[in-house]
Amino acid sequence: MQSRRVISKPQKESLVSPIIAAIASALIPGLGQILARVVNRGLIILASFITSAGLLIWRIATEGARYTGWKTIISKAYKLNPFLYLITILMIVTYIYAIVDAYLTARPGAKKSKAVGMIFMIILVFFAQGWEIGQIDLGALVRDADEAVPALTKVMWPWAKAISHPEEFRTSYVEVQTPCTDVAFPSGEPKTDEPYLIADPTCGVPSEVEVSLGTEFHVIGRNFVPGNEVEIWWKDSANREFHHRVDGDYLIVTPDKNGSFDISVIMPYRTLTPAAEEGVKTWQIQARQLISVGGAVASDELKLAVEKMIETIFIGMMATFFGILLAVPVSFIAARNLMSHSPVTMVIYYLVRTILNIIRSIEPLIWAIIAVIVVGLGPFAGILALTLHSLAALAKLYSEAIESIDSGQIEAIQATGANWFQVISFAVIPQIIPPFVSFTIYRWDINIRMSTVIGFVGGGGIGYLLAQWIRILDYRSAGIAVWFIAITVAILDFVSADIREKFV
Amino acid sequence: MLQIKNLTKVYPDGTVALKNVSFEVPEGEFLIVIGLSGSGKSTLLRCINRLIDPTEGQILWNGVDLSKLEGEELRKARRKIGMIFQNFNLIKRSSVFSNIMSGRLGYTQTLPSMLGRFTKEDIDMGKNVVERLGITDQMHKRADELSGGQQQRVGIARALMQEPELILADEPVASLDPVLAHSILKTLETLNHEDGLTVICSLHYLDLVQRYGSSVVGLREGEVVYRGSREDVRKMTDEQFKEIYGAEAERVGASIEGVVQE
Ligand SMILES: Nc1ncnc2c1ncn2[C@@H]1O[C@H](COP(=O)(O)OP(=O)(O)OP(=O)(O)O)[C@@H](O)[C@H]1O
Ligand SMILES: [Mg+2]
Numbered sequence: 001m002q003s004r005r006v007i008s009k010p011q012k013e014s015l016v017s018p019i020i021a022a023i024a025s026a027l028i029p030g031l032g033q034i035l036a037r038v039v040n041r042g043l044i045i046l047a048s049f050i051t052s053a054g055l056l057i058w059r060i061a062t063e064g065a066r067y068t069g070w071k072t073i074i075s076k077a078y079k080l081n082p083f084l085y086l087i088t089i090l091m092i093v094t095y096i097y098a099i100v101d102a103y104l105t106a107r108p109g110a111k112k113s114k115a116v117g118m119i120f121m122i123i124l125v126f127f128a129q130g131w132e133i134g135q136i137d138l139g140a141l142v143r144d145a146d147e148a149v150p151a152l153t154k155v156m157w158p159w160a161k162a163i164s165h166p167e168e169f170r171t172s173y174v175e176v177q178t179p180c181t182d183v184a185f186p187s188g189e190p191k192t193d194e195p196y197l198i199a200d201p202t203c204g205v206p207s208e209v210e211v212s213l214g215t216e217f218h219v220i221g222r223n224f225v226p227g228n229e230v231e232i233w234w235k236d237s238a239n240r241e242f243h244h245r246v247d248g249d250y251l252i253v254t255p256d257k258n259g260s261f262d263i264s265v266i267m268p269y270r271t272l273t274p275a276a277e278e279g280v281k282t283w284q285i286q287a288r289q290l291i292s293v294g295g296a297v298a299s300d301e302l303k304l305a306v307e308k309m310i311e312t313i314f315i316g317m318m319a320t321f322f323g324i325l326l327a328v329p330v331s332f333i334a335a336r337n338l339m340s341h342s343p344v345t346m347v348i349y350y351l352v353r354t355i356l357n358i359i360r361s362i363e364p365l366i367w368a369i370i371a372v373i374v375v376g377l378g379p380f381a382g383i384l385a386l387t388l389h390s391l392a393a394l395a396k397l398y399s400e401a402i403e404s405i406d407s408g409q410i411e412a413i414q415a416t417g418a419n420w421f422q423v424i425s426f427a428v429i430p431q432i433i434p435p436f437v438s439f440t441i442y443r444w445d446i447n448i449r450m451s452t453v454i455g456f457v458g459g460g461g462i463g464y465l466l467a468q469w470i471r472i473l474d475y476r477s478a479g480i481a482v483w484f485i486a487i488t489v490a491i492l493d494f495v496s497a498d499i500r501e502k503f504v
Numbered sequence: 505m506l507q508i509k510n511l512t513k514v515y516p517d518g519t520v521a522l523k524n525v526s527f528e529v530p531e532g533e534f535l536i537v538i539g540l541s542g543s544g545k546s547t548l549l550r551c552i553n554r555l556i557d558p559t560e561g562q563i564l565w566n567g568v569d570l571s572k573l574e575g576e577e578l579r580k581a582r583r584k585i586g587m588i589f590q591n592f593n594l595i596k597r598s599s600v601f602s603n604i605m606s607g608r609l610g611y612t613q614t615l616p617s618m619l620g621r622f623t624k625e626d627i628d629m630g631k632n633v634v635e636r637l638g639i640t641d642q643m644h645k646r647a648d649e650l651s652g653g654q655q656q657r658v659g660i661a662r663a664l665m666q667e668p669e670l671i672l673a674d675e676p677v678a679s680l681d682p683v684l685a686h687s688i689l690k691t692l693e694t695l696n697h698e699d700g701l702t703v704i705c706s707l708h709y710l711d712l713v714q715r716y717g718s719s720v721v722g723l724r725e726g727e728v729v730y731r732g733s734r735e736d737v738r739k740m741t742d743e744q745f746k747e748i749y750g751a752e753a754e755r756v757g758a759s760i761e762g763v764v765q766e
Contacts, residue, residue: 411555412593412659416666417583417610418617425618426606430597 012037014106021106025099032102041105041115045098048122049091055129056087083132090128094121151475158479164299165292172196172224173235173284176217177203178267181280195223195259197287207269214267221262221287224255231288232265237281240271244285255289301477304465309484312461315382316448322383323390323447324440330356330391331398338402352395359392364450368459382459386447394443401435438500445496452485505530506552506670506702511561511571513547513726521547523726525561529704529719534696536713536737537706538730539723545706548723549672552704553585554578565670583610586663588692590675592655596648600639600658603647604630607665626665633661637691653684660691671695673705677712685709689716714738 014021014036025032029049033042063081064073078084101118104110172195174188180203187202197219204215224230232244232251244251244265253261265285270277298306332338334356339349367385375381405428413427455463462481469478506529513522521544529535537545550556552563554570563570565581573581586607594603608626609617616622622630634640637657642650647658656676663671673692677685693716695701707713713720720737722730732740 406593406596408589408591408593409595412587412589412662413595413606413609415553415555415582415585415587416607416662417579417581418606419579419609419614421614422609422612422617426598426609427595430595434597 014108014110016106018103018106022099022103025102026095029095029098032099033105036102036106038105038112041101041118045101045118045122048125049095049098052087052091052122052125052129055133056084056091059084059087059129059132081132083128087125087128087132090121090125094118094125097121151473154475155479155482158476158483161476162299162302162480163296165296166294167290167292169231169288170195170291171233171286171288172221173286174199174219175282175284176201176267177280177282178237178277179203179205179280185282191223193223195221195225195287195289197221197285199285204267206267209269214269216264216266217285219263219265219285219287220260221253221255222258222260224259224261224287224289225291226255226257226259228289228291229254230261232263233286233288234268235284235286236271237277237283238272241286242268242271244268253287301474301480305462305477305480305484308455308462308465308481309488311379312451312455312463312485313448313488315379315386315454315459315461316444316451318383319386319390319451320440320444320447322387323394323443326387326391327394327398330395331402334395334399335402336399337405356392356395359388360396362389364389364454365457368454368457372458377458377460377464379460382451382454382461385454385459386450389450390443390447393446394439397439397443398432398436401432401439404435405431441496441499445492448492449489452488505564505566506704507562507564508548508552509562509564511548511551511563512559513544513551513556514559521726522551522558525723525726525728527721527728527731529702531702532696532700534693534703534705534716534718536717536720537704537723538708538713538720539706543723544726545723546674547726549587549674549704549706552670552672553582553587555587579610583666584669586660586666586668586671588656588659588663588671588673588676590678592652592659592679594647594655594658594662596646598647599643600645600647600650601630601634601643603658604634604661604665607662610666630661630665633664637661637664652680653687656680656684656688657691660688660695664695668701670702670704673703675706675708678708685712686715692716710740710742714740 016024016032016035021032021036023032024035025045028046030042030044030046033039033045036042059081060074060077063077063084067073067076097118101115105113174197175185176199177185180201185202187200188196188198190196190198200218200220201215204217205212207214219232221230230253232253233241234244235241245268251263251265253263255261267283330352333345333348334352336349339345364385367388368382371381371384375384409431410423410427413423418426451459451461451463453463455461455465456467458464462484466478466481466485469475469481508528509526511522511525512520514520525544525548537548539545547556551558552570554573558571561571568581570578570581595606602620605620605622605626608622608630612622612626634643637660639650639654639657639661642654642658647655650658659676671692676692677688680688689705689712692703692705696703696718705716707717714737717737718734720730720732721728722732
């Protein structure tokens with residue numbers, strides 16, 4: 001082991017006197033330090049000042065964009081955004097600091113200092129600017145909490161929306177005759193198991209506009225489901241159905257605990273001309289009750305979430321699959337050790353590597369947006385985007401695995417008199433399979449995670465659903481989607497870690 | 505009979521690793537190549553089975569110039585030349601038996617061998633070789649689970665599967681302790697005596713050279729600087745050894761009595 005001794009270099013002699021250095025730094029921050037031959041520090045100070053001054057001017061210009069005349073712009077900007085005062089003050093302090101620092105460093109025989117305070121001030125200025133540009137507002141975390149909490153509760157515990165109770169209207173009716181005739185019209189009959197209605201009287205006349213009210217029927221209902229609301233409807237002789245209204249509102253009654261109700265209804269206006277309803281007709285008084293049929297079933301939202309989750313997993317799988325198919329051949333021409341034989345292959349190598357790096361450096365979400373433009377909304381766009389990104393990522397990892405192949409093993413097999421194919425299958429493949437499998441599982445994991453969000457930009461899968469539900473503020477349904485994503489990713493973590501452990 | 509004639513190797517970066525090397529190896533010899541690190545021992549051995557292409561010169565083996573062979577002919581010649589490496593160069597993730605069977609690749613058709621299929625005779629032969637080298641218990645383990653000495657036995661077994669006439673051993677014991685070194689060299693000696701295989705082996709330690717070599721070639725900076733018979737070698741003093749070898753020369757220090765006889 002060689003031990004490295006740190007030799008502290010003596011401070012180089014300043015080119016100018018301390019006063020000149022201070023004045024230089026007052027004119028151009030950092031210039032004094034450069035003249036005092038601490039060039040790096042001077043350059044850092046200069047660059048920092050140019051950057052933060054540029055940022056400040058930009059912020060002032062945006063805040064005061066609606067005004068004209070630079071004086072107005074500045075004063076308005078500071079009034080609108082008092083935070084700019086803080087930044088300005090910090091910059092002035094740093095400016096003075098830089099002048100003092102220039103003076104001190106230019107003193108003859110000055111010790112080489114680390115300028116910690118200077119760097120701290122510069123970081124502080126940038127921190128303040130970052131705070132302002134990032135619109136950091138810690139208050140927002142709690143200000144609207146009372147609105148956020150119910151929504152978040154729904155997201156976190158959405159299961160009320162996961163099941164539904166199928167319901168349907170059951171209609172019971174009693175017929176009444178209009179007008180009355182000599183023959184008594186029979187009323188409804190009591191039934192034992194079904195709900196029934198009995199009307200009294202059993203005949204009457206409709207209301208007539210501005211002339212007379214219709215006959216008042218006393219209707220009793222029995223055997224209804226206690227507590228469930230009952231809507232009262234009419235059906236006239238022409239089979240038109242309409243709500244019974246009382247003062248413009250629908251009549252809704254709630255049966256008592258025995259399932260009974262008693263009401264009085266006045267026969268409404270005709271909807272037909274009297275002429276069309278000549279003769280003796282029968283009308284129905286209907287009682288419609290919403291009752292649940294069958295047990296609890298999965299809600300439509302739940303089914304949709306399951307379907308889209310399956311779609312999501314397959315998007316990830318197909319992308320991984322295509323990614324592997326494309327990456328394997330590409331990885332061979334992206335492996336330095338295989339391509340370093342001639343200048344031509346080296347050019348190909350660099351070309352392929354560069355393309356792969358570019359593809360990889362663009363996020364899959366951006367690729368998805370491009371894919372949606374090309375092939376339209378839907379899972380295929382997602383598959384394309386993820387395939388492209390997987391290709392680039394896998395080809396890089398695979399080629400690195402190929403580059404780290406132990407050539408000794410290859411030579412040993414060559415030495416036995418094996419041919420090219422035998423060398424590949426005996427010496428190369430056993431060496432690259434484990435890293436290939438490991439990288440592939442890792443990629444598969446990433447792809448399924450990515451496929452859950454690729455839908456946000458239209459790439460299909462559960463993300464698409466989640467985005468829509470969030471947009472229509474259906475937090476419960478969104479919660480279902482979020483849960484599915486979380487569960488899938490958790491399972492995936494577990495499975496992929498397990499598989500990879502076995503191979504590495 | 506192996507005849508090396510004016511063999512020269514210049515690497516692409518200009519390093520002259522062998523300069524005009526000539527010597528003969530009669531059949532059944534246990535030739536030991538000595539020389540400092542960088543003197544060209546590995547280069548010499550690798551030229552013989554053409555893992556490296558010599559720049560100039562001839563390697564005549566039973567009248568055939570190995571340095572001119574290409575393709576199928578080269579592979580046919582390689583089948584008869586087993587090679588043993590300092591770092592064993594086993595396929596680490598494959599089983600011991602699969603490693604041993606890879607010695608038959610030169611005799612096996614491409615497609616079956618790629619599927620890992622070997623003939624019944626070859627498999628029986630593998631089992632015999634495994635038994636002969638005392639690694640039967642390790643047969644189904646992964647190669648990298650074995651100790652160094654066991655791995656080198658697998659390396660020898662792989663070479664034996666080639667039914668070789670010549671064995672090239674490039675510092676076969678440099679990564680092993682003295683006791684194991686003796687044990688491995690004794691195995692090579694047995695093959696040399698009983699099966700009549702010619703062995704060319706590079707070594708570092710004088711006592712091993714004296715104990716096992718039937719003749720010696722000394723290399724320095726790619727040139728042959730010493731050629732001695734068994735008797736010459738036996739008489740060789742440490743001083744002479746150091747002349748060829750430089751100050752690095754040393755004795756391994758373990759006596760042959762310490763080796764467990766197999
Ligand atoms: N692939 C190569 N490219 C360029 N020079 C090489 C290459 N391989 C070996 N050399 C050089 O050739 C010379 C001989 O090397 P070689 O490996 O044959 O020596 P060696 O005697 O086997 O040494 P060691 O005892 O260290 O194994 C050395 O100077 C080495 O640096
Ligand atoms: Mg060597």
